[in-house]
Amino acid sequence: MIPGPFEYHRPTTIADAVKLLCDFGDDARPLAGGHSLIPMMKLRLATPSHLIDLQALEALKGIRREAESIVIGPMTTQHELLSSQIISKSLPILHEAALVIADPQVRYRGTIGGNIANGDPGNDMPALMMTLDATYRLVGTDETREVSVRDYYQGAYFTALEPGEIMTAITIPVPPVGHGYAYEKLKRKIGDYATAAAAVILTMSDGKVATCSIGLTNLSETALLAEDAAQLVIGTALDDATLKKASAAAEAIMSPAADGRGPVEYRKHVGGVMVARALKRAASVAV
Amino acid sequence: MTTPQIGKIHVTMTVNGTQVDGLVEPRLLLVHFIRENLQLTGTHIGCETSHCGACTVDLDGMSVKSCTVFAVQVDGANIMTIEGMANADGTLSALQEGFRMMHGLQCGFCTPGMIMRAHRLLKENPNPNEEEIRFGISGNLCRCTGYQNIVKAIQYAAAKLNGTEFKEAAE
Numbered sequence: 449m450i451p452g453p454f455e456y457h458r459p460t461t462i463a464d465a466v467k468l469l470c471d472f473g474d475d476a477r478p479l480a481g482g483h484s485l486i487p488m489m490k491l492r493l494a495t496p497s498h499l500i501d502l503q504a505l506e507a508l509k510g511i512r513r514e515a516e517s518i519v520i521g522p523m524t525t526q527h528e529l530l531s532s533q534i535i536s537k538s539l540p541i542l543h544e545a546a547l548v549i550a551d552p553q554v555r556y557r558g559t560i561g562g563n564i565a566n567g568d569p570g571n572d573m574p575a576l577m578m579t580l581d582a583t584y585r586l587v588g589t590d591e592t593r594e595v596s597v598r599d600y601y602q603g604a605y606f607t608a609l610e611p612g613e614i615m616t617a618i619t620i621p622v623p624p625v626g627h628g629y630a631y632e633k634l635k636r637k638i639g640d641y642a643t644a645a646a647a648v649i650l651t652m653s654d655g656k657v658a659t660c661s662i663g664l665t666n667l668s669e670t671a672l673l674a675e676d677a678a679q680l681v682i683g684t685a686l687d688d689a690t691l692k693k694a695s696a697a698a699e700a701i702m703s704p705a706a707d708g709r710g711p712v713e714y715r716k717h718v719g720g721v722m723v724a725r726a727l728k729r730a731a732s733v734a735v
Numbered sequence: 736m737t738t739p740q741i742g743k744i745h746v747t748m749t750v751n752g753t754q755v756d757g758l759v760e761p762r763l764l765l766v767h768f769i770r771e772n773l774q775l776t777g778t779h780i781g782c783e784t785s786h787c788g789a790c791t792v793d794l795d796g797m798s799v800k801s802c803t804v805f806a807v808q809v810d811g812a813n814i815m816t817i818e819g820m821a822n823a824d825g826t827l828s829a830l831q832e833g834f835r836m837m838h839g840l841q842c843g844f845c846t847p848g849m850i851m852r853a854h855r856l857l858k859e860n861p862n863p864n865e866e867e868i869r870f871g872i873s874g875n876l877c878r879c880t881g882y883q884n885i886v887k888a889i890q891y892a893a894a895k896l897n898g899t900e901f902k903e904a905a906e
């Protein structure tokens with residue numbers, strides 16, 4: 449399987465990268481780790497005639513703390529997320545999630561930016577970003593925008609990213625010390641996209657849930673925030689009846705496709721199960 | 736749509752310690768550069784869809800699937816393939832010896848990728864337990880062995896490299 453022909457560019461500044469993307473318009477695509485784009489190009493599902501490789505843009509790399517936020521460069525690989533002390537200390541849910549993404553070889557190349565930028569509903573990181581309430585910095589020729597993740601995903605492979613823009617930073621508010629977290633992913637085998645997955649970040653106070661957010665992966669055209677389900681559990685000790693209600697509320701917003709991972713009913717059912725498991729486990733690690 | 740006229744790009748890499756170069760189309764995959772331009776056919780192509788790991792090579796200290804990398808992306812890189820695994824004097828490296836002694840292969844198709852992946856795994860974790868080995872090679876598929884002997888082969892190599900005694904776990 450050989451991709452169609454394209455011209456290769458490796459700009460060394462963000463300004464040059466944006467200019468190239470603008471000049472070539474729809475014919476150009478940014479290239480990060482290539483582990484979504486190259487397979488799509490082999491299948492001719494993507495046929496860009498210009499690839500703008502972002503690897504030389506140092507400003508797009510690295511993980512740092514800035515006041516009450518963690519700022520992650522989109523060219524940070526899943527492998528680098530896994531080796532980062534900052535991530536395992538302040539955003540342990542990302543460490544946990546990166547471990548269930550793909551396989552070791554893919555994690556050395558695949559980047560967080562490539563995982564979240566193009567609105568692939570199968571990818572795991574978009575739901576994590578929603579749960580953590582991240583903000584994406586998008587740079588174009590004329591302006592730099594900070595877009596809330598909750599406004600970013602508009603449909604399968606359809607996002608707020610305009611042609612000619614690149615994502616240059618991901619800003620995540622640090623959850624409170626002692627927060628509970630869990631990412632529960634049901635997959636057929638290692639390296640598979642989720643049949644259903646749920647992310648939970650919560651805080652507990654006096655044995656009851658004080659704050660909660662829940663994200664869902666691969667259960668709709670885009671990653672989802674299960675707001676009603678999260679609201680339902682606040683003030684409870686996550687007793688069985690509450691967990692049941694929360695699963696049902698989450699299932700109500702799911703609209704997965706029937707595919708090799710199972711029929712719609714099954715995927716919704718296990719989606720509910722993932723929500724209940726993630727809530728329980730998150731509460732068990734909260735202090 | 737007219738087919739664009741694509742210029743070739745000159746790339747230079749170090750492969751198994753030797754500097755190599757070539758004039759390549761941007762769409763040339765690293766695995767084809769290795770197998771066809773360099774005639775190093777130990778690196779295999781299994782699935783071509785980034786799943787099987789048969790094409791795994793070591794690239795600047797990372798195991799990567801060379802069917803999912805363009806040669807132009809890795810201009811300047813340091814690459815090791817299975818042809819670079821043996822010791823300098825031509826004897827088998829600990830991993831190769833482990834695969835031989837523990838019957839870590841049957842048809843051998845997955846073996847170059849398995850060994851290249853295991854090489855990086857042991858660099859990062861010189862003393863992995865069985866679970867860590869299985870998780871560490873989860874991007875490599877074998878259709879013959881059932882993995883049991885591959886795990887043993889890697890344990891054998893780890894023991895040899897660590898200078899400890901290899902003990903086969905009771906089954």
Ligand SMILES: Cc1cc2nc3c(=O)[nH]c(=O)nc-3n(C[C@H](O)[C@H](O)[C@H](O)COP(=O)(O)OP(=O)(O)OC[C@H]3O[C@@H](n4cnc5c(N)ncnc54)[C@H](O)[C@@H]3O)c2cc1C
Pocket residue numbers: 477478479480481482483484485486487502522523526548549550551554557558559560561562563565566570571572573609613614615616639640641642784785786
């Ligand atoms: C076998 C296999 C299994 C996988 N399993 C999983 C899994 O279980 N879960 C999962 O979440 N992922 C999975 N993936 C995907 C992988 O984890 C990568 O995250 C993914 O390939 C995207 O990252 P990338 O760096 O490779 O992006 P690329 O493929 O380079 O790019 C992806 C898209 O994002 C765009 N893009 C990239 N960076 C930017 C930027 N800075 N600004 C604007 N646009 C940008 C590109 O133009 C392209 O459209 C799997 C991949 C493979 C090959």
Ligand code: FES
Pocket residue numbers: 779780781782783784785786787788789790791800801802803
């Ligand atoms: S040939 Fe590259 S992963 Fe199968």
Ligand code: FES
Pocket residue numbers: 839840841842843844845846876877878879880
């Ligand atoms: S030995 Fe035949 S595929 Fe592994």
